Amino acid sequence: MYDFKIAAADKATMYRDLLSALEGLTAGEPDPIANMANAAALIWETLPDLNWAGFYRNVDGELVLGPFQGRPACIRIAFGRGVCGAAAETLQVQRVEDVHAFPGHIACDAASASELVVPITRDGQLIAVLDLDSPTPRRFTEEDEAGCVALCELLARVL
Numbered sequence: 001m002y003d004f005k006i007a008a009a010d011k012a013t014m015y016r017d018l019l020s021a022l023e024g025l026t027a028g029e030p031d032p033i034a035n036m037a038n039a040a041a042l043i044w045e046t047l048p049d050l051n052w053a054g055f056y057r058n059v060d061g062e063l064v065l066g067p068f069q070g071r072p073a074c075i076r077i078a079f080g081r082g083v084c085g086a087a088a089e090t091l092q093v094q095r096v097e098d099v100h101a102f103p104g105h106i107a108c109d110a111a112s113a114s115e116l117v118v119p120i121t122r123d124g125q126l127i128a129v130l131d132l133d134s135p136t137p138r139r140f141t142e143e144d145e146a147g148c149v150a151l152c153e154l155l156a157r158v159l
């Protein structure tokens with residue numbers, strides 16, 4: 001049984017504990033799907049106020065749905081389309097305070113109001129994106145972005 005103690009006292013502590021839990025969960029496991037699945041579950045359990053947390057994988061230049069927690073989601077996303085596609089195309093983090101104001105946003109769940117998408121790269125190549133959605137506008141702060149970038153740097157080594 002995995003039972004991680006993640007202190008939610010403040011965000012910095014929470015992300016530090018989350019990173020060390022993810023390190024423990026993925027250590028020595030080479031299967032990328034297993035690692036994405038546990039990462040999605042851990043993030044979903046730990047971060048408050050999410051309605052979707054998961055991955056889209058780069059499969060031959062197209063984003064294809066990977067392990068996630070939340071409602072069923074659209075399966076394939078072209079690079080450049082929506083928030084995930086923008087992250088995939090630019091390799092830049094997309095932190096969107098109001099998804100309804102984002103051109104081309106793909107509404108997989110009408111409840112989503114804000115979104116954070118972090119590209120996961122190795123040697124400059126896109127492996128996948130981490131996608132987090134929230135029903136609360138402006139849910140994701142710079143601190144969330146920094147915390148999730150650190151998680152994705154770790155994941156880049158185990159995906």
Ligand code: SME
Nearest residue numbers: 073082083084105106108
């Ligand atoms: N909203 C995303 C699509 C994926 S779902 O949120 C799970 C987008 O615009 O790329």
